[in-house]
Amino acid sequence: MSTRKLTLLDGGMGRELERSGAPFRQPEWSALALIESPAHVLQAHRAFIDAGAQVITTNSYAVVPFHIGEERFAASGQALASLAGRLAREAADQTAGVAVAGSLPPVGGSYRPDLVDADRSLEVLQELVGGLAAHVDFWLAETLSALSEAHAVKKALADDNKPLWLSFTLADGLESGAAPQLRSGERVEEAVAVALKLGASALLFNCSQPESMGAAIKEATRVLGENPQALRLGVYANAFPVVSAEAEANSTLLTIRADLGPAAYLQWAQQWVEQGASIVGGCCGIGPDHIVELASHLQDQTTAAVY
Secondary structure, X not given: OOOXXXXXXXXXXXXXXXXXXXXXXXXXXXXXXXXXXXXXHHHHHHHHHHHOOOEEEOOOOOOOHHHHOHHHHXXXXXXXXXXXXXXXXXXXXXXXXXXXXXXXXXXXXOOOHHHOOHHHHHHHHHHHHHHHOOOOOEEEEEEEOOHHHHHHHHHHHOOOOOOEEEEEOEOOOXXXXXXXXXXXXXXXXXXXXXXXXXXXXXXXXXXXXXXXXXXXXXXXXXXXXXXXHHOEEEEEEOOOOOOOOOOOOOOOOOOOOOOOOHHHHHHHHHHHHHHOOOEEEEOOOOOHHHHHHHHHHHHHHEOOOOO
């Protein structure tokens, strides 16, 4: 096992809210609890902290018109983002050493690079940044399907100087030996170049199957070459089966795989660490029990310097 110092992330907020009995449905997804039962959001944050997470992510992923509708977003989008930030901050401040990542999601829906609208993305992201900025320690632009989404995030952040982590979702189900790529078809090598150009401090891969992650980490490590300190690398996979490229983004509740319990997920995480990851956690379907397993087995490698 590598002696690299690790940062442990939380897991998937949406499915943890569903599991806990919070209001939960499509299209609002995790935003519904934020709107109707903020106490459930606070409870979920605390569950991940108690499990050992050093970073919790604001429940702002679904605070976009795609999920909550244009009218509601126009009326209360920034206020909901602010509430998401305040809840995460309240939970984090109760435990020393826990940081808050401000989630900046894909505006056009998950897994759909074809729905990216740069101008609209900028408008929505600026509202989220305005609501979250006072409460977060750093930014996590996550589940990005295309490089253009990363550029929109950077533009929306303007002169905010908090650290930025960029996290891309990968194409699942590629043939064995195929070069890893984003859901847009753009190469991981290009993602590394964009992350460096935009001044990101970390490059991650999330909301794809565990089987897709190792090749991406190895490719990013290869591209960084003799300058590995330029970008921290990380992984937080989901527990979904392969999602069709033609599927409508977030149109249904996907099933959770039965073969990705805490022990099995730990085995994947250990591989990612060996391959070069120094940030690990979970996405959709990965809950507090999984984070407990990571924390118990990787504890001697973790560090308080989380971002």
